[in-house]
Structures are given as structure tokens and as C-alpha cells.
Amino acid sequence: MSESKSAGVLSLLKREVILAGLRKGEREDGRSLTEYREIEVKTGYVGKAEGSALVSLGDTKVIAGVKVDVGTPFPDTPNMGVQIVNAEFIPVASPVFEPGPPGEDAIELARVIDRGLRSAEAVDLESLVLVPGSKVWTIFVDIYPLDHYGNLIDASGLAAMSALLDTKLPVATVEEGEVRVSEEKKPLPIKTRVVYVTIAKIEDFLVVDPTFEEELAADARITYAVNEDLNICGIQKGGSGAFRVKELLDARDIALEVAPKLFEKLPGKPGA
Amino acid sequence: MKNSNIQLIDESGKRVDGRYPNEMRRLRIEAGVLKNADGSAYIELGNNKIIVAVYGPHESTPKYLAEPDRAVIRCRYSMAPFSVSDRKSPSPSRREVELSMVIRQALEPAVFLNEYPRTMIDVFIEVLEADGGTRTASITAAAVALADAGIAMRDLVSAIAIGKVGGRLVVDLNGLEDQYGEGDMPIAMMPQLNYVTLFQADGVFTPQEIEDAFRMVADPIKKIYREQKRALKKKYVDVVREVEKSE
Numbered sequence: 001m002s003e004s005k006s007a008g009v010l011s012l013l014k015r016e017v018i019l020a021g022l023r024k025g026e027r028e029d030g031r032s033l034t035e036y037r038e039i040e041v042k043t044g045y046v047g048k049a050e051g052s053a054l055v056s057l058g059d060t061k062v063i064a065g066v067k068v069d070v071g072t073p074f075p076d077t078p079n080m081g082v083q084i085v086n087a088e089f090i091p092v093a094s095p096v097f098e099p100g101p102p103g104e105d106a107i108e109l110a111r112v113i114d115r116g117l118r119s120a121e122a123v124d125l126e127s128l129v130l131v132p133g134s135k136v137w138t139i140f141v142d143i144y145p146l147d148h149y150g151n152l153i154d155a156s157g158l159a160a161m162s163a164l165l166d167t168k169l170p171v172a173t174v175e176e177g178e179v180r181v182s183e184e185k186k187p188l189p190i191k192t193r194v195v196y197v198t199i200a201k202i203e204d205f206l207v208v209d210p211t212f213e214e215e216l217a218a219d220a221r222i223t224y225a226v227n228e229d230l231n232i233c234g235i236q237k238g239g240s241g242a243f244r245v246k247e248l249l250d251a252r253d254i255a256l257e258v259a260p261k262l263f264e265k266l267p268g269k270p271g272a
Numbered sequence: 273m274k275n276s277n278i279q280l281i282d283e284s285g286k287r288v289d290g291r292y293p294n295e296m297r298r299l300r301i302e303a304g305v306l307k308n309a310d311g312s313a314y315i316e317l318g319n320n321k322i323i324v325a326v327y328g329p330h331e332s333t334p335k336y337l338a339e340p341d342r343a344v345i346r347c348r349y350s351m352a353p354f355s356v357s358d359r360k361s362p363s364p365s366r367r368e369v370e371l372s373m374v375i376r377q378a379l380e381p382a383v384f385l386n387e388y389p390r391t392m393i394d395v396f397i398e399v400l401e402a403d404g405g406t407r408t409a410s411i412t413a414a415a416v417a418l419a420d421a422g423i424a425m426r427d428l429v430s431a432i433a434i435g436k437v438g439g440r441l442v443v444d445l446n447g448l449e450d451q452y453g454e455g456d457m458p459i460a461m462m463p464q465l466n467y468v469t470l471f472q473a474d475g476v477f478t479p480q481e482i483e484d485a486f487r488m489v490a491d492p493i494k495k496i497y498r499e500q501k502r503a504l505k506k507k508y509v510d511v512v513r514e515v516e517k518s519e
Contacts, residue, residue, distance in 0.1 A: 001346055001347070001348045001372060002346070002347045002348070002369070002373040002375075003337055003344055003346045003347075004344045004345045004346075004376060004380060005337070005344070104369050104372070104373045107366050107370055108370050108373060108374075110366075111367075115474045119474045119476055120476065222471065230479070231476050231477065231478050231479070232473065232476070232478070232479060232481075232482060233474075233476045233477075234473060234474055235457065235471060235472055235473035235482075236471075236472050237374075237377075237468070237470060237471040237472065238374075239377060240376075240377050240381065241381055242462065242465075242467035242468060243467065243468045243471065244466065244467060244468070245466070245468060245486045248468060248471060248482075248486075249486075252479060256479060
């Protein structure tokens, strides 16, 4: 069940201040409308994880960890490994997050990240088969926002992608159907990298990488997932407002323009 | 998703069910199909069968959800266990949780929420049989059910998916095309105001294909809108006919 609700309260006055700035082409933190906040990516943050990354996007902080396990493939894809993306909006990160199982916002975020990675075939799932039809690697990507100052999707995308690029997979051998996992590790095969660009619509303005307050002021948001060929590998409109077609196409152009800057912040592909 | 062994478009440009790329499946909508609900609609799009009930505006339950300046829409998209090949557990999946939310957000822009402060409007969607495109068909039917409930609306919401099969853009993916095709891009629009209220995609699309998809979707959206209006009018034509008969 999904109920209309706002993720917080923004005073009408504050909204007016944000809008007054946008009309002059200014944002409160001095950025242009198509500019990201400062991005920092730290990989290998958690020693126990096979791959991990701590990403800060301005004041927004997200950590992603990758764990791997030998599991069974889905019946309809016997020759592919399994990729599972999960997000937990832990109450540490924001007063608007409640403890408990993932709500619709956390589920949406995890599914948007998952679809982008899956559509682009970022992780080479076909290389993760140990015994076709019965034993494959399962790659768990767990996303934990630590401090929510807006635009969790893009920050989570950077964290998930960086953690995957940081992942070392144990070398496994199969003898008579038995899987032996050795101490030796090699990088997880990655075919392409993916970034996510989210643009908020505040009245007639399109604003890249919205802060938490800009998100509250926004009518709706649009996220484009972009692969290294600069094709679109995922789209998600969010929020209770509506877009004109032209706005969605303008947002697409903005996403393609800023995506290369995000790729620069990501670690390189293994072997590249 | 991907499987190159299955040919989804043949040499003559026809799809697995004989349709052309820009052809929708057969669409039928009926308004006012449930007695208990304040508004309701039934939709068949190809093999999809979906029923939608709207209750409200009513007092907010639970009370803490009430908003002082507007109505709260509560939306539930649910698939019956027998609606798909392998039985689906009746408990809500992550997919259903996400779809309940995006469907709600696709409908909200069309409703004059501020007309009904402190109230709640329930939109309950049950997919009885699924064959690709249930989220868009659900939105189309839910908009009719909301109108049937007499709720003030800016516009209807009409929805359909553009997909990519065999490297081509096509309208209205069926289940097979959805499973084995290269991409799915559901779109919902307010057809008179020309606003997009739902826009999602998975699969890989070139930047140009996004533009082409919007061009391609315009005609089917018009067709769906016509059918929605026909369904809403028909209910009252039937009432008038009954009254005339009894006189």
C-alpha cells in the first residue's frame, strides 16, 4: 500500500527563497543548475566486504558493500550469476527515516540502481556460473545511506558501482559438482560502468543533483542511468508532479552532458 | 531479459502475435463494474484483465495520515496468485511495492487533491490475469475508476508502454516481448494537458530513441483516452436507457 506523503516539511518561505534564486540562475550553495556537489569516492572502506565504497556527494554520504556467496541461479537464467541490490534507509541517516524493514522509497531506490546495472550488463553475470543450472555466484550489493542531504539515488549509484569495481571474487574450482572456494581472489568482471543522473523539477526549473531542501521544493524528479557508450540504461520518474515531454528531453540532454564528469570520479574497470 | 534465440519480429515486420510495431493490443474498458466501490473500472488489454476499485474521498484511516490541505491517495497494486504462470505469493513483492508507489504518483497530478482536505482516496488495483503492461493498464483503468467515483480531476491519465524488440521500437509489449525483448518504457500521460506522469525504462535506449518513443506513444495515448471516455459515457447512456424503459 502506498500513501501520498511528503518526506519532510519545507516552509513556503524557504520554497520561495529557493525559487527566487533559481529565477536568477542561482542556487543556495552557489552551484549552477547543472552542477554536482563535490564528489568523493573511497573504495575498500570495509575490510570484511569483498568490495565496498564510501561516497560523499556534498553532505550526502552513502556506503555500499558487496558480499558474495555461492548460490543457485534463477530457473529462467540457469547460465547467469545472481545480482541482488538492497537498500536500507537506516535512521542514522536522517530524522525522516524510521527503523524497520525497507519502505517503498528504499525499495524504489534499490530497484532503480538494480535495473540500471542489469540493463547495462555492468556485472558480467554470465562469467559467474560455476555449475550451469545449479551453482552460481550471487553478488549482493547493500546500500546504506549514512547522511541524507538529498539525491540519494545518484550517490547510491556511485557507491554501488564503485563497490562493484572494488570487488575481489574468490577463485572457485569445481570438482565432481562440488565447489571449492580458494583464498586466492581476482577482480569481479565488469563489462561497463553506469552512472545515475537525477534532475529535480522545481516549477519550470530543472536542477541537477538536488539537495534535500531542493527535493522538498520539487514537483517531481527524473533519473537517467547512463552507460559508458552514453546510452540510456534506465529511467525513473519520481514524485507526485508531472513533466512536459520537452522537460524530459532537456533533462536527458543534461544527463548526457554531466555523465562523463561522474565517470571520472569512478574507479577504472578491472584490467582497463 | 535478453535471449537472441527468440525472434520477436519476422521479416515482414510483424510481431509474435501478428501485430505491427505501432499497433496496440485490443483494448476494452468498462466503468462502474463494482457495486460496493464508489468508483470502479475493468480493463482488458490483450490478455491482461485488471479490476480497479476506488473508495472515497472518505475520512482518513488511520487518522495521522490526514493532510490539512489536501486528500491523501492510498494506492495498492496487487497481482492475484493465479494471474501468472507460476503461482505468485499473495503477499506484496518488492515489485508490487514499487508499482503501488509509481502508479499513485502517476494518478496524483490528475486529481484536484486540494478539493478534499483531510480525506483519503483509496485506489485498489487487482491484476486478475497478467500478460505484459499491467502497470500502464492499471493506470488507465484507475483513472476511469476515479472519474467514475465523481472525483474532481484535471484530466484523465492514459498509459501504455513503448518497448524495444529486435532492435525496433514497438507499442504495447506483450508478456513474451517483455520477457525476451531488449527494453520496456512505460509512459503515462494526461492526454488533454499533455503532461507525462509516469516515465520509466529498463533496457538500453539511444538518446534518439527516447525522443522517438514520445512521438510513437502520442497516437496510442489518444486511442486509449477515447476508449476511457467511451467507457465513462456508456455507463450513463445505459442508465438513461433504463430510466426511459421504466417510464
